[in-house]
Amino acid sequence: SQQGEEDPQALSIQEGENATMNCSYKTSINNLQWYRQNSGRGLVHLILIRSNEREKHSGRLRVTLDTSKKSSSLLITASRAADTASYFCATADNAGNNRKLIWGLGTSLAVNP
Amino acid sequence: DGGITQSPKYLFRKEGQNVTLSCEQNLNHDAMYWYRQDPGQGLRLIYYSQIVNDFQKGDIAEGYSVSREKKESFPLTVTSAQKNPTAFYLCASSQTALNQPQHFGDGTRLSIL
Numbered sequence: 007s008q009q010g011e012e013d014p015q016a017l018s019i020q021e022g023e024n025a026t027m028n029c030s031y032k033t034s035i036n037n038l039q040w041y042r043q044n045s046g047r048g049l050v051h052l053i054l055i056r057s058n059e060r061e062k063h064s065g066r067l068r069v070t071l072d073t074s075k076k077s078s079s080l081l082i083t084a085s086r087a088a089d090t091a092s093y094f095c096a097t098a099d100n101a102g103n104n105r106k107l108i109w110g111l112g113t114s115l116a117v118n119p
Numbered sequence: 120d121g122g123i124t125q126s127p128k129y130l131f132r133k134e135g136q137n138v139t140l141s142c143e144q145n146l147n148h149d150a151m152y153w154y155r156q157d158p159g160q161g162l163r164l165i166y167y168s169q170i171v172n173d174f175q176k177g178d179i180a181e182g183y184s185v186s187r188e189k190k191e192s193f194p195l196t197v198t199s200a201q202k203n204p205t206a207f208y209l210c211a212s213s214q215t216a217l218n219q220p221q222h223f224g225d226g227t228r229l230s231i232l
Binding site: 036037039046047048049050051054094098106107109110111112 | 123125152159160161162163164167177209211216217218220221222223224225226228
Protein backbone atom coordinates (compact mmCIF):
# COMPACT_ATOMS: atom_id res chain seq x y z
CA SER A 7 0.00 0.00 0.00
CA GLN A 8 1.18 3.53 -0.74
CA GLN A 9 0.99 5.99 2.10
CA GLY A 10 3.33 8.76 1.01
CA GLU A 11 2.01 11.39 -1.31
CA GLU A 12 4.48 13.69 -2.98
CA ASP A 13 3.50 17.14 -4.04
CA PRO A 14 3.79 18.41 -6.70
CA GLN A 15 3.64 15.46 -9.10
CA ALA A 16 5.83 17.34 -11.55
CA LEU A 17 8.07 20.38 -11.24
CA SER A 18 10.00 22.28 -13.91
CA ILE A 19 12.55 24.93 -12.99
CA GLN A 20 15.58 26.73 -14.41
CA GLU A 21 19.11 25.85 -13.48
CA GLY A 22 20.22 27.74 -10.39
CA GLU A 23 16.73 27.93 -8.88
CA ASN A 24 15.69 26.06 -5.75
CA ALA A 25 13.33 23.08 -5.94
CA THR A 26 10.99 22.11 -3.12
CA MET A 27 9.10 18.85 -2.95
CA ASN A 28 6.69 17.79 -0.25
CA CYS A 29 5.67 14.44 1.14
CA SER A 30 2.68 13.67 3.34
CA TYR A 31 2.04 10.44 5.17
CA LYS A 32 -0.67 8.93 7.31
CA THR A 33 0.69 6.76 10.11
CA SER A 34 3.20 7.13 12.91
CA ILE A 35 6.72 6.67 11.57
CA ASN A 36 10.18 5.71 12.77
CA ASN A 37 11.96 7.56 10.00
CA LEU A 38 11.39 9.07 6.57
CA GLN A 39 13.75 8.63 3.64
CA TRP A 40 14.19 10.44 0.34
CA TYR A 41 15.43 8.75 -2.82
CA ARG A 42 16.28 9.88 -6.34
CA GLN A 43 15.64 7.90 -9.51
CA ASN A 44 17.15 8.84 -12.82
CA SER A 45 15.23 7.72 -15.88
CA GLY A 46 15.53 3.97 -16.45
CA ARG A 47 17.76 3.45 -13.42
CA GLY A 48 17.43 2.21 -9.87
CA LEU A 49 16.76 4.43 -6.88
CA VAL A 50 19.53 6.09 -4.93
CA HIS A 51 19.16 6.85 -1.23
CA LEU A 52 19.64 10.57 -0.51
CA ILE A 53 18.87 11.21 3.12
CA LEU A 54 17.16 9.71 6.17
CA ILE A 55 15.51 11.78 8.86
CA ARG A 56 14.38 10.22 12.12
CA SER A 57 11.07 10.99 13.78
CA ASN A 58 12.80 12.93 16.57
CA GLU A 59 14.67 15.16 14.10
CA ARG A 60 13.23 18.31 12.55
CA GLU A 61 15.82 19.20 9.92
CA LYS A 62 18.74 17.57 8.20
CA HIS A 63 21.25 18.75 5.61
CA SER A 64 23.40 16.95 3.08
CA GLY A 65 25.29 19.10 0.60
CA ARG A 66 22.67 21.03 -1.41
CA LEU A 67 19.83 19.01 0.12
CA ARG A 68 17.77 20.12 3.07
CA VAL A 69 15.05 17.92 4.53
CA THR A 70 12.51 18.95 7.13
CA LEU A 71 10.09 16.80 9.05
CA ASP A 72 6.93 17.91 10.83
CA THR A 73 5.46 14.94 12.64
CA SER A 74 2.49 16.95 13.91
CA LYS A 75 1.45 17.60 10.30
CA LYS A 76 2.75 14.24 9.10
CA SER A 77 4.73 15.91 6.35
CA SER A 78 8.27 16.34 5.08
CA SER A 79 9.89 18.56 2.51
CA LEU A 80 12.99 18.16 0.37
CA LEU A 81 14.73 21.33 -0.78
CA ILE A 82 17.39 21.21 -3.46
CA THR A 83 19.28 24.49 -3.60
CA ALA A 84 21.05 25.93 -6.66
CA SER A 85 19.68 23.19 -8.88
CA ARG A 86 21.65 21.73 -11.78
CA ALA A 87 20.57 19.95 -14.93
CA ALA A 88 21.97 16.76 -13.38
CA ASP A 89 19.31 17.01 -10.65
CA THR A 90 16.67 16.12 -13.25
CA ALA A 91 15.10 12.93 -11.88
CA SER A 92 12.14 11.58 -9.96
CA TYR A 93 12.22 11.96 -6.20
CA PHE A 94 10.46 9.58 -3.84
CA CYS A 95 9.79 9.65 -0.15
CA ALA A 96 9.49 6.44 1.83
CA THR A 97 8.35 6.00 5.39
CA ALA A 98 9.40 3.36 7.87
CA ASP A 99 6.21 2.36 9.60
CA ASN A 100 6.29 2.56 13.38
CA ALA A 101 3.17 0.50 13.91
CA GLY A 102 4.79 -2.91 14.15
CA ASN A 103 5.09 -3.59 10.43
CA ASN A 104 8.57 -2.16 10.27
CA ARG A 105 10.09 -4.66 7.91
CA LYS A 106 9.32 -2.68 4.81
CA LEU A 107 9.25 0.88 3.58
CA ILE A 108 6.06 2.49 2.34
CA TRP A 109 6.63 4.46 -0.87
CA GLY A 110 5.09 7.57 -2.32
CA LEU A 111 4.32 8.06 -6.01
CA GLY A 112 7.16 10.51 -6.59
CA THR A 113 7.80 14.03 -7.89
CA SER A 114 9.26 14.36 -11.37
CA LEU A 115 11.77 17.24 -11.41
CA ALA A 116 13.02 18.79 -14.64
CA VAL A 117 15.87 21.30 -14.36
CA ASN A 118 16.26 23.26 -17.59
CA PRO A 119 19.71 24.55 -18.58
CA ASP B 120 32.95 -1.77 -5.62
CA GLY B 121 30.05 -3.11 -3.59
CA GLY B 122 26.63 -3.05 -5.11
CA ILE B 123 23.64 -4.87 -6.52
CA THR B 124 23.64 -6.40 -9.96
CA GLN B 125 20.42 -7.18 -11.78
CA SER B 126 20.29 -9.13 -15.00
CA PRO B 127 19.23 -9.08 -17.69
CA LYS B 128 18.54 -5.39 -18.29
CA TYR B 129 15.75 -6.24 -20.77
CA LEU B 130 13.69 -9.43 -20.88
CA PHE B 131 10.89 -10.60 -23.11
CA ARG B 132 8.35 -13.21 -22.10
CA LYS B 133 6.15 -15.34 -24.29
CA GLU B 134 2.64 -16.30 -23.27
CA GLY B 135 2.64 -19.19 -20.80
CA GLN B 136 6.33 -18.89 -20.08
CA ASN B 137 8.04 -18.49 -16.72
CA VAL B 138 11.02 -16.16 -16.61
CA THR B 139 13.60 -15.58 -13.87
CA LEU B 140 15.18 -12.26 -13.01
CA SER B 141 18.55 -12.35 -11.31
CA CYS B 142 19.64 -10.21 -8.37
CA GLU B 143 23.07 -10.49 -6.75
CA GLN B 144 24.57 -8.29 -4.02
CA ASN B 145 28.05 -8.11 -2.52
CA LEU B 146 27.19 -5.66 0.25
CA ASN B 147 26.85 -8.40 2.86
CA HIS B 148 23.29 -7.26 3.50
CA ASP B 149 20.85 -9.54 5.28
CA ALA B 150 17.65 -8.18 3.76
CA MET B 151 16.67 -8.18 0.10
CA TYR B 152 13.57 -6.96 -1.72
CA TRP B 153 11.81 -7.14 -5.06
CA TYR B 154 9.69 -4.24 -6.28
CA ARG B 155 7.57 -3.65 -9.30
CA GLN B 156 7.34 -0.17 -10.83
CA ASP B 157 4.75 0.75 -13.44
CA PRO B 158 4.99 3.98 -15.51
CA GLY B 159 4.46 7.07 -13.39
CA GLN B 160 3.96 4.97 -10.29
CA GLY B 161 5.76 4.38 -7.07
CA LEU B 162 7.23 1.08 -5.94
CA ARG B 163 5.09 -1.88 -5.00
CA LEU B 164 6.65 -4.63 -2.90
CA ILE B 165 6.48 -8.14 -4.36
CA TYR B 166 8.56 -10.20 -1.92
CA TYR B 167 11.20 -9.59 0.70
CA SER B 168 13.67 -11.70 2.61
CA GLN B 169 15.25 -10.89 5.95
CA ILE B 170 17.57 -13.87 6.10
CA VAL B 171 18.72 -16.84 4.06
CA ASN B 172 16.06 -19.52 3.51
CA ASP B 173 13.28 -17.19 4.60
CA PHE B 174 11.08 -14.80 2.62
CA GLN B 175 7.75 -13.04 3.01
CA LYS B 176 5.04 -11.96 0.60
CA GLY B 177 4.71 -8.29 -0.09
CA ASP B 178 1.68 -6.43 -1.35
CA ILE B 179 1.51 -7.97 -4.85
CA ALA B 180 3.03 -11.48 -4.57
CA GLU B 181 0.46 -13.31 -6.73
CA GLY B 182 2.02 -14.69 -9.90
CA TYR B 183 5.57 -14.37 -8.57
CA SER B 184 7.94 -16.66 -6.67
CA VAL B 185 11.35 -16.22 -5.07
CA SER B 186 14.09 -18.18 -3.35
CA ARG B 187 16.87 -17.19 -0.98
CA GLU B 188 19.35 -20.05 -0.87
CA LYS B 189 22.38 -17.78 -0.56
CA LYS B 190 22.83 -14.47 1.22
CA GLU B 191 24.05 -12.84 -1.99
CA SER B 192 21.27 -13.95 -4.29
CA PHE B 193 17.51 -13.36 -4.45
CA PRO B 194 16.11 -14.42 -7.84
CA LEU B 195 12.53 -13.58 -8.83
CA THR B 196 10.47 -15.82 -11.09
CA VAL B 197 7.58 -14.27 -12.96
CA THR B 198 5.21 -17.14 -13.59
CA SER B 199 2.61 -17.60 -16.30
CA ALA B 200 0.00 -16.91 -13.62
CA GLN B 201 1.04 -13.25 -13.65
CA LYS B 202 -1.25 -11.95 -16.38
CA ASN B 203 0.14 -8.42 -16.59
CA PRO B 204 3.89 -8.78 -16.09
CA THR B 205 5.03 -5.84 -18.23
CA ALA B 206 6.84 -3.53 -15.80
CA PHE B 207 10.19 -2.36 -14.48
CA TYR B 208 11.47 -4.68 -11.74
CA LEU B 209 13.82 -3.42 -9.07
CA CYS B 210 15.83 -5.41 -6.58
CA ALA B 211 17.11 -3.81 -3.38
CA SER B 212 18.96 -4.74 -0.23
CA SER B 213 19.49 -3.31 3.23
CA GLN B 214 21.61 -4.24 6.22
CA THR B 215 18.56 -5.48 8.04
CA ALA B 216 14.86 -5.20 7.30
CA LEU B 217 14.32 -2.69 10.05
CA ASN B 218 14.00 0.87 8.76
CA GLN B 219 17.35 0.87 6.99
CA PRO B 220 18.15 2.72 3.76
CA GLN B 221 17.89 0.46 0.74
CA HIS B 222 20.42 0.03 -2.04
CA PHE B 223 19.01 -0.64 -5.50
CA GLY B 224 20.08 -2.38 -8.64
CA ASP B 225 19.49 -0.79 -12.03
CA GLY B 226 16.42 -2.81 -12.79
CA THR B 227 15.11 -5.27 -15.36
CA ARG B 228 12.49 -4.18 -17.86
CA LEU B 229 10.15 -7.06 -18.68
CA SER B 230 7.91 -7.01 -21.73
CA ILE B 231 5.50 -9.46 -23.31
CA LEU B 232 6.08 -10.76 -26.82
